[in-house]
Structure formats: C-alpha cells, structure tokens
Amino acid sequence: MKPTLAVDAMGGDHGPAILVPATIEFLVKNPDASVILTGDEDAITSHLPAESKQLQDRYSIVHCDQVVEMDEAPTRAMRNKKNSSMRVALDRVKAGDAQACISAGNTGALMAMARFVLKMLPGVDRPAIVQELPSMNGSTVMLDLGANSECRPEHLVQFAVMGSVLAEASGIKSPTVALLNIGSEEVKGNDLVRQAAEELRQSSINYYGYVEGNDIYEGTVDVVVCDGFVGNVALKTSEGIARMISQVMREEFSQELGSKVAALAATPVLNRIRARIDHRRYNGASLLGLRGTVIKSHGSADQVAFGYALQAGLQESSRHVPELIGEQVLALLQEHD
Amino acid sequence: MKPTLAVDAMGGDHGPAILVPATIEFLVKNPDASVILTGDEDAITSHLPAESKQLQDRYSIVHCDQVVEMDEAPTRAMRNKKNSSMRVALDRVKAGDAQACISAGNTGALMAMARFVLKMLPGVDRPAIVQELPSMNGSTVMLDLGANSECRPEHLVQFAVMGSVLAEASGIKSPTVALLNIGSEEVKGNDLVRQAAEELRQSSINYYGYVEGNDIYEGTVDVVVCDGFVGNVALKTSEGIARMISQVMREEFSQELGSKVAALAATPVLNRIRARIDHRRYNGASLLGLRGTVIKSHGSADQVAFGYALQAGLQESSRHVPELIGEQVLALLQEHD
Numbered sequence: 001m002k003p004t005l006a007v008d009a010m011g012g013d014h015g016p017a018i019l020v021p022a023t024i025e026f027l028v029k030n031p032d033a034s035v036i037l038t039g040d041e042d043a044i045t046s047h048l049p050a051e052s053k054q055l056q057d058r059y060s061i062v063h064c065d066q067v068v069e070m071d072e073a074p075t076r077a078m079r080n081k082k083n084s085s086m087r088v089a090l091d092r093v094k095a096g097d098a099q100a101c102i103s104a105g106n107t108g109a110l111m112a113m114a115r116f117v118l119k120m121l122p123g124v125d126r127p128a129i130v131q132e133l134p135s136m137n138g139s140t141v142m143l144d145l146g147a148n149s150e151c152r153p154e155h156l157v158q159f160a161v162m163g164s165v166l167a168e169a170s171g172i173k174s175p176t177v178a179l180l181n182i183g184s185e186e187v188k189g190n191d192l193v194r195q196a197a198e199e200l201r202q203s204s205i206n207y208y209g210y211v212e213g214n215d216i217y218e219g220t221v222d223v224v225v226c227d228g229f230v231g232n233v234a235l236k237t238s239e240g241i242a243r244m245i246s247q248v249m250r251e252e253f254s255q256e257l258g259s260k261v262a263a264l265a266a267t268p269v270l271n272r273i274r275a276r277i278d279h280r281r282y283n284g285a286s287l288l289g290l291r292g293t294v295i296k297s298h299g300s301a302d303q304v305a306f307g308y309a310l311q312a313g314l315q316e317s318s319r320h321v322p323e324l325i326g327e328q329v330l331a332l333l334q335e336h337d
Numbered sequence: 338m339k340p341t342l343a344v345d346a347m348g349g350d351h352g353p354a355i356l357v358p359a360t361i362e363f364l365v366k367n368p369d370a371s372v373i374l375t376g377d378e379d380a381i382t383s384h385l386p387a388e389s390k391q392l393q394d395r396y397s398i399v400h401c402d403q404v405v406e407m408d409e410a411p412t413r414a415m416r417n418k419k420n421s422s423m424r425v426a427l428d429r430v431k432a433g434d435a436q437a438c439i440s441a442g443n444t445g446a447l448m449a450m451a452r453f454v455l456k457m458l459p460g461v462d463r464p465a466i467v468q469e470l471p472s473m474n475g476s477t478v479m480l481d482l483g484a485n486s487e488c489r490p491e492h493l494v495q496f497a498v499m500g501s502v503l504a505e506a507s508g509i510k511s512p513t514v515a516l517l518n519i520g521s522e523e524v525k526g527n528d529l530v531r532q533a534a535e536e537l538r539q540s541s542i543n544y545y546g547y548v549e550g551n552d553i554y555e556g557t558v559d560v561v562v563c564d565g566f567v568g569n570v571a572l573k574t575s576e577g578i579a580r581m582i583s584q585v586m587r588e589e590f591s592q593e594l595g596s597k598v599a600a601l602a603a604t605p606v607l608n609r610i611r612a613r614i615d616h617r618r619y620n621g622a623s624l625l626g627l628r629g630t631v632i633k634s635h636g637s638a639d640q641v642a643f644g645y646a647l648q649a650g651l652q653e654s655s656r657h658v659p660e661l662i663g664e665q666v667l668a669l670l671q672e673h674d
Binding site for chain 1: 471472473483486487517519526527528549550551552553554555563565566567569570571572573574575576577578579580581582584585586589590592603606609610613614
C-alpha cells in the first residue's frame with residue numbers, strides 16, 4: 001500500500017508558511033507518498049510553492065476552521081476544537097485514510113487528542129515520547145522524552161517494551177535496554193528506578209541494567225528508558241550544549257583563520273560537522289503506545305526540521321510499530337499471570 | 338592567612354600516581370598555598386616528582402593506613418575507616434589546619450563523612466553538589482548534581498539559597514535563580530517543582546521562574562536548581578554529547594584535511610576548541626551546606642583535571658562560602674517566622 005500522511009498544516013510556531021512548503025518538498029523526495037493537509041484552505045493554498053502543480057494527485061486539503069493554540073489547555077482543546085487541523089488529522093488516521101499523523105502543534109493537546117481518537121493499546125497506560133538519538137556507534141532509542149513527568153515503575157516497564165520493539169523494528173536483534181540512573185555510589189537511583197529494575201530483570205526484555213547520562217551518546221545500549229521529566233531535561237540539555245559548542249567553533253575559527261586558504265579548506269568540514277550535530281536532523285518524535293502512528297515535530301521546526309519529522313512518519317508507518325507493540329505488551333502481561 | 342588544602346592522596350581511580358604529581362604542580366603554580374597530603378606515606382613519597390624538593394616547607398604528609406574503597410558502602414566506611422586518607426583530610430579541616438578538603442574518592446562516603454565530621458549548617462538539611470558550568474555568556478551555577486536523588490520542595494529552596502550565595506561570592510550581584518523544569522505545555526513539571534516554585538516566589542531570592550535544559554548552557558540565569566537525579570543525568574549527558582562532538586570533529590577533519598597546509602592551520606584551532614569544551618576544566622564540585630569547604634573531584638580525573646579541582650578548593654576557601662550560606666539560610670528561616 002502506498003503510504004499517506006495526515007499533516008496538521010497549522011501547528012507550530014510558524015504554521016503553514018513553513019509546514020506547507022516542507023510537505024511539498026517531502027512529496028518531491030518521496031514519489032510513493034501522499035499527504036492530506038488539514039487546516040485553513042486559503043492559508044494552505046497561499047503557501048503552496050510552484051512545484052506543487054505537478055503533484056496535485058498526491059496531496060489533498062481538508063479544510064478546518066479551528067486551530068489548537070500552542071498554549072491552550074489540552075482539556076479545553078479536547079472539548080472545543082473538534083474541527084481543528086490537529087483533531088482532523090488524527091481523525092484521518094483513525095478512519096484509515098492515513099497511516100500516520102504529523103503535527104508541530106501543542107504537545108499536551110496532541111497527546112490528549114491522540115489518546116481520545118486513536119485509543120491506547122491494551123496493556124499500555126500512557127503514551128511515551130520516543131526518539132532515536134545519535135550515538136558514537138549508531139543511534140540510541142530514548143524514551144520518555146516529556147510525555148509523563150511523573151511515572152510509576154510499571155510505566156517504565158511499558159516504556160522498555162515499546163522502546164525495545166521500536167529498536168527491533170529498525171533492524172536490531174534482541175536490543176539491549178537500560179534504565180537511566182545516576183552514578184553516585186551511595187544512592188543508586190530512586191525508588192522508581194529500583195522497582196522498575198526489579199521488574200525488568202524478571203521480564204523477557206534483554207535488560208542490561210543501569211546506565212548514566214553519558215551512555216546515551218556513547219551508545220552503550222540500544223534503548224534508554226527514563227521518566228519524562230528526566231528525559232526531557234536530558235534532551236534539551238543536549239541541544240543546549242551542542243549549540244554552545246557550535247558557537248565556540250565559530251568563534252575560534254573566525255578568530256584564527258584570517259588566512260583565506262585555511263578558512264576555505266575548513267569551511268566545508270565545519271559545515272559537515274555542524275550538519276552532523278544539527279538537532280534538526282533528529283526532529284520528529286513518535287508518540288508510542290497508541291493504536292496508530294503519531295509524530296510530534298518541534299514547535300519551532302523550520303522547513304528542514306519539519307522535513308525530517310515527515311520522513312520519520314513515513315518510516316514509522318511502514319514498520320507497523322503499534323501492532324508490534326500491542327503483541328509484545330500482551331506477551332509481557334501474560335508472563336505476569 | 339595563607340591557605341592550606343587537605344588533599345586525600347589515595348582517592349579516585351588512579352590514586353597517588355596521579356594525585357601526588359597534580360598536587361605538587363598545583364604548589365608550583367600557587368606560591369602562597371600549602372597542602373597536607375593524607376594517605377600511605379610510602380606510596381605518596383614514591384610519587385613525589387623531582388620539583389617537590391624545593392617545596393618541602395609547603396607540603397606535609399599525614400600517614401593513614403586505611404583507604405575508603407570506591408564501591409564501599411558509606412555506612413561501612415563511616416564505621417570502619419576512621420584512619421582513612423579521606424577521613425583524616427576532613428579531620429584536618431575540622432581542626433582548622435586546612436581551609437578545604439579535596440578528594441577524588443567515593444562520593445557517598447565523602448558526603449557521609451563530611452556531614453559527620455564537619456556538620457551541616459543550621460537550617461540546611463542536606464549537602465548538595467554544585468558546579469559552575471560554562472555557558473554562552475559566562476557560566477551557570479548548577480545544583481544539585483547528584484547528592485540527593487529524592488528531594489522535598491524545601492530542599493530545592495535550600496539549594497536555591499546556597500547557589501545564590503555561591504554566585505554572589507563569585508561577583509554576581511543579586512543573581513537570578515531558576516528551577517529546572519520541562520517545557521511540555523500540558524505538564525509544567527511535577528509536584529516537587531511546583532511546590533518549590535511557590536515557596537521561592539515568596540522568598541527574598543531573585544527568583545526567575547522555570548528554565549529548561551537548554552537554558553543551562555545558554556546562560557539564561559545565574560543559578561539553576563534541580564534535584565540530584567535530574568542534575569546528575571543532565572551533567573553526565575552533557576559530558577557524553579561533548580565527547581561525541583569531539584569525535585565527530587576528529588573524524589571530519591582527518592578525512593578532509595589530507596592537505597597538509599589546511600591541517601596545519603586548523604590544528605591549533607581544533608586544540609583550542611577541544612580545550613574550551615574539555616570537561617576536565619570544570620572538574621571540582623563543591624559539597625555545599627557543610628560547615629567547611631569540601632571539593633569532590635571526578636574519580637576518573639587525570640592530572641590536569643585534578644589540578645582544576647585543587648584550584649576550585651583554593652578559590653572557594655578564600656570566599657568564605659560556608660559562613661555566607663549560614664547567614665543567608667538563617668535570614669530565610671526568619672522570613673518564614
């Protein structure tokens with residue numbers, strides 16, 4: 001089946017001005033894919049770039065007269081925004097017209113609406129935000145990155161199952177799964193982590209044990225599990241230091257390489273380095289645990305970054321991750337019986 | 338008064354082979370400073386470098402026949418290791434012979450022994466690990482970095498006071514203090530953070546509000562406060578990604594700059610960049626909240642890194658941070674009355 005993505009064209013800090021051109025660029029790059037753009041038809045149409053003319057059979061626009069605001073309370077959005085671009089995009093996935101929903105909108109509202117429209121998989125209590133982060137030897141699947149700021153041990157166990165399935169779907173056999181912890185000798189973590197470790201040791205997951213923050217990027221394990229508060233701080237901290245290092249590189253090179261020869265030689269290398277550590281490449285986090293594929297883009301995503309989120313949606317929809325998670329979670333529940 | 342540091346010469350992964358030469362190098366660089374080296378006298382003496390000959394009036398060795406192991410339970414160390422290099426170094430501070438203790442040993446044991454020997458300041462429940470981290474516009478004081486993996490709101494408030502005092506002692510007037518939180522729209526943090534925010538808003542601290550992980554390195558505020566679990570993960574994650582970026586730089590430059598000219602031009606710049614992002618420069622975290630100055634070095638510190646920890650001890654002992662914290666915490670307690 002040729003994949004179709006439902007794209008919330010109104011979300012994020014920049015709205016259709018960024019999201020629509022990014023979507024058309026995505027269609028150019030992926031000749032098998034189609035998209036459904038949801039949102040204000042006039043706004044969407046006015047931002048269609050010239051190359052969209054040749055692609056008219058691969059995109060459709062579903063007009064919606066509502067938008068979920070970035071700071072709107074999720075419960076309000078749920079009640080009052082039934083014809084919003086976000087809600088209608090999710091409805092298209094539910095109806096089977098699209099295999100994934102991609103939105104750069106309000107995270108809390110997206111989670112609440114996705115739970116309501118698509119429903120959770122049996123045995124999964126809460127959705128988790130997951131991303132593949134770069135590591136020294138490939139990539140690391142990390143979750144939860146901010147959906148759940150307070151967790152119980154069983155939630156971490158469910159995250160471990162979901163992360164393991166996602167890593168396996170991307171080609172890793174029997175992926176190693178670890179709990180993120182702190183390294184201080186006295187206090188090996190808190191009750192949450194210790195209790196989750198107890199349960200994971202007895203599960204069929206390939207449980208590695210504890211890892212520390214540095215292990216995320218050192219690629220010590222395939223999957224790193226933590227609660228959403230810790231995960232979100234780790235992710236944002238990473239973005240912050242990467243940006244600072246980019247600035248340091250710029251400063252030091254602009255100081256030294258007044259010499260034109262050296263500057264010319266170094267520029268392409270610096271650009272490649274910046275591209276490799278550019279967090280836009282890793283834009284597009286999945287909401288796992290739902291009966292459908294939902295990808296959350298950074299609200300501040302530019303055209304390049306949103307393009308990566310669309311690619312993530314395309315890739316994940318082809319991997320049938322929700323179905324696989326459903327099977328694994330059921331198997332885990334049966335182990336406990 | 339000329340400052341004297343008590344140096345636990347046996348701690349860390351490398352012991353006296355690294356710590357003793359680093360200490361002698363520190364004395365060469367700081368002609369006003371003296372040190373007391375605690376540990377196995379033969380081991381210390383055998384690692385004294387040639388230049389120590391001219392410095393014999395500025396160091397002394399206190400022989401101790403015990404060592405706290407890196408994985409030893411703090412309670413065991415407390416009970417059984419009264420003549421350990423760590424304990425005796427703390428005793429020298431308590432006795433007033435030294436103004437700071439520096440150790441690369443077991444963090445949990447150092448904390449427990451420091452609490453027992455030096456005692457907490459009145460009004461402070463727990464010590465916190467604090468460090469000045471580099472930021473885009475200077476540096477950020479961050480705590481707790483791993484001493485307390487489970488905190489109550491009043492602990493975060495105490496950390497805020499201590500961080501504020503430390504920033505003020507380093508020359509910042511009325512430093513801004515923020516709580517580390519997550520940016521998701523729905524869940525602005527957990528109960529811990531929300532309750533601490535409530536208390537800080539009513540205090541005399543220059544409270545900024547919430548910041549996210551990226552703000553640590555963007556220098557949004559002077560002091561970032563969090564519990565020790567979150568802080569430790571953020572710190573270690575930063576080290577991990579910085580190391581990965583260094584590797585990316587090495588790979589990309591070694592690929593491109595086969596051309597000798599460009600490689601020669603870029604090498605000093607790359608070395609400066611690596612030096613600026615080298616986490617060894619930020620080695621030496623303070624244990625705040627005690628009636629004395631204690632500096633914890635990374636266990637894996639090499640000679641360069643341990644040198645920075647010694648410098649941190651020298652600097653902090655000159656700033657009378659414990660006395661200043663004591664005054665501020667008392668003032669805060671009186672506000673509440």
